[in-house]
Amino acid sequence: MTPAIDLAKKKKINHAIHQYHHDPRAESYGLEAAQALGQNPEHVFKTLLFCLNGEPKNLAVAVIPVAQKLNLKQAAKAAKGKKAEMADPDIAQKITGYVVGGISPLGQKKALPTFIHQSALAQDTICVSAGKRGLEIELAPQDLALLTRAQFAELCG
Numbered sequence: 001m002t003p004a005i006d007l008a009k010k011k012k013i014n015h016a017i018h019q020y021h022h023d024p025r026a027e028s029y030g031l032e033a034a035q036a037l038g039q040n041p042e043h044v045f046k047t048l049l050f051c052l053n054g055e056p057k058n059l060a061v062a063v064i065p066v067a068q069k070l071n072l073k074q075a076a077k078a079a080k081g082k083k084a085e086m087a088d089p090d091i092a093q094k095i096t097g098y099v100v101g102g103i104s105p106l107g108q109k110k111a112l113p114t115f116i117h118q119s120a121l122a123q124d125t126i127c128v129s130a131g132k133r134g135l136e137i138e139l140a141p142q143d144l145a146l147l148t149r150a151q152f153a154e155l156c157g
Contacts, residue, residue, distance in 0.1 A: 002131030003097065003107030007147060008139065015139040018127065022101075022134035029101040029129075030066025033136055037127065041067035044127045044136070045120065047103045049092040049112070052081035059087055059095055061114040063105050063128060063144070068117070068156040078115045078153035102132040105148050114150035116141060121152055 001009075008015045020036035022029075030046035037044065048062045048070050060079045062070050076084035089100045097109035105114055105128055120126050120141035128144065130137035144150065 002104065002135065004104035004129070004131040004137055005107075007107040008137060008143075011147060013139055013143045013147065015137050015143075016125075017130060018136040018138060020134050020136075028066065029133060033127070033129075034066050036134075037136065039127060041065060042119065043123060043125075045117070047105045047129055049087035049096070049103065050075050050079075050084045051087045051091075052076060052079055052084055054083070054085070056088055056091055057095070059092070059112050060084075061105055061108075061112050061148070061150075062117070062155050063114065063120070063150070064117040064155050065119060071154075071156055074153070074155050074157070075115065078151065078155060079113055098129075098131055099133070102129050102135070104129040104131040104137070105144065105150070106137070107131060111149070114148040115153045115155060116145055116148075116150045117155045118152045120144075
């Protein structure tokens with residue numbers, strides 16, 4: 001089990017676990033997950049960390065559909081910052097306790113401000129990383145928001 005799965009179980013959140021064989025040559029962890037699970041890319045979300053106002057350790061989390069790109073201006077606005085840039089992968093791994101490609105929005109070592117792309121609200125459930133490459137957790141977007149204290153926002157486009 002991972003901290004992400006443990007958290008969902010502890011809080012008695014309805015969820016499903018999906019495993020697949022991760023190919024280290026995959027160019028996109030998120031698209032690989034969608035394809036391996038036979039899911040529409042709009043149903044599978046990736047977890048991205050970004051830093052605010054040029055401060056490498058002032059981090060926030062964006063959860064967006066795997067086929068989309070994070071709009072850093074919209075991410076900064078959602079997090080009430082002036083500007084945003086992608087977090088350094090080493091810092092992201094250290095702060096969350098997860099490896100890049102397996103960072104879950106759930107059960108991170110440090111609770112970070114979290115924002116979920118508003119398209120998640122159109123889905124009954126979404127899949128996000130369960131805390132390691134090749135492992136996804138499927139749950140209602142509202143439950144993900146509850147567990148991460150997230151807000152829904154426009155983050156792409």
